[in-house]
Amino acid sequence: MAQVNKAAEKPSKFEIAANARSLMRRALKGSLATVDAASGYPYASLITLATDPEGAPVFLISTLARHTANLLKDTRASILVDATGALADPLQGARVTISGRAEKAAEDGARRRFLARHPEADFYADFPDFSFWRLKVEGAHYIGGFGRIFDLDPEDLLVPIAAAAVLVEGESDIVGHMNEDHADAISLYATALAGGAPGAWRMTGIDPEGCDIVLDGETSRILFAKSVTSPGEARNELVRLANEARARLA
Template identity: 75%
Template sequence: MAQVNKTSEKLDKAAFAADARSLLRRSFKGSLATIEHGNGYPYASLITLATDPSGAPIFLISTLARHTANLVKDPRASILVDATGALADPLQGARVTVGGRAEKAGDEAIRRRFLSRHKEAQVYADFPDFAFWRLQVEGAHYIGGFGRIYDLEPSELLVPLQGAEPLVEAEPGIIAHMNEDHADALELYATAFAEGASGPWRMTGIDPEGCDLVLGQEARRIAFAVPVTTPVEARQELVRLAAEARKRLPQQ
C-alpha cells in the first residue's frame, strides 16, 4: 500500500508540475514581489508576463518603477501567477509562486517572445528607461486547491532545452509560417484542444513541450504528445495535431 501511495504521489506531482508550467505559459500578467531597498519590506506590484523557451518568466519594466529600483539593489524576487479568474471561491483555483533572482535579459529571443505576446508594448519597448528582465528560477510553490500543494524544483518547472537548439533557433520562422499560412490550423488547435472560441488565433511561442496561442485577451497552451527538438519534428507534430483536431470537431 505504501508503494502504491508513493507512486500515486509521484503521478500527482508530475500532473501538478505540468499544470504549473501551463499556467505560466498562459498568463499575461503576474504579481511581482521585490524587497523594498529602503526598509526591507516586501513590495508587490503588477507586471505583464511572457516566458522564455524554457518557461522562465520574462518581463519588461522601467527604471522609473519602484520594483526596478528594488531589483537593482537586491535581485531576489518572486512572481505569483493565478488562474482563479472569476471563481466565487478563488482559493479553489490553481496558482503558482515562482522564486529566484531577476536579471536583465537583452537577447533578441526574449524581446521577440515578449512583444509577440504583448503587442501594445512595442510602443514603449525602445524607450531608454525600459529593459527586459528574466527570473532565474530557483524554485516554485504550486497550489491546485485545498490539499493540493507542492514545492517544485526548477527541473520540474522548466523545460530542458539541451538538444533542442535547432527548434529554438527556428522558432521565429515556424511562428511566422504558422501565422501567415496556417491560421486555420491554429484555430483548430484552440477550439478542439483548449475550449477556445473561433477566431484569428496567433501562435506566439513554440518549445519542446508545446506551443502558445493568443486571441485578443485569451491565451491557450497546446501540449505536444511527445517532445520535439527540431523544426522537422515540430512540423510533424503540428500536422498530427491538425488531423486530430479535425476528428474531434463536428463536421461543418
C-alpha cells in the same frame, strides 16, 4: 456507504508540475514581489508576463519603476501567477509562486516572445529606460485548491532545451510561418483541442513541450504528444495536431 480512497484522489507531483508549467506559459500578468530598497519590506507590483523557451518568466520593466530599483539592489524576487479568475471561492483555484533571482534577459528572444503576447508594448519597448528581464527560477510553490499543495524544483518547471538548439534558433521562422500561412490550423488547435472560442488565434511561441496561442487577451497551451527538438520534428507534430483537430470536429 462506499469509502473514498483519498490517496487515489491526490494528484502526483508530475501532474502538479505539468499544471504549474501550464499556468506559467498561459499567464499574461503576475504579481512581482521584490525587496524594497528603502524600507527592506516586501513590495508587490503588477507586471505583464511572457516566458522564454525553457518556461522561465520574462517581463519588460522601466528603471523609473520602484520594482526595478529594488531589483538593481537585490535581485531576489518572486512572481505570483493567479488563475483563480472569477471563482466564488478563489482559494479553491490554482496559483503558483515562482521564486528566484531576476536578471537582464537576452534582448532578441525575450523581445520577440514578449511582444508577440503583448503587442501594445511595442510602443514603449524601445524607450531607453525600459529593458527585458528574466526570472532565473530557483523553485516554486503551487496551490491548486484544498490538499493540492506542492513545492517544486526548477527541473519540475522548466523544459530542457539543450538538445533543441536548432528548434530555438528557428522559432521565429516557425511561428511567423504558422501565423501567415496556417492560421486555419491554429484556429483548429484552439477550438477543437483546447475548447477555445472561434477567432483569429495567433501562435506566440513554440518549444520542445508545446506551443502557445493567444486571442484577444485569452491564452492557451497546446501540448505535443512527444518532445520535439528540431523544426522538422515540430512541423510533423503540428501537422499531426491539425489532423487530430479535424478528426475531433468530424
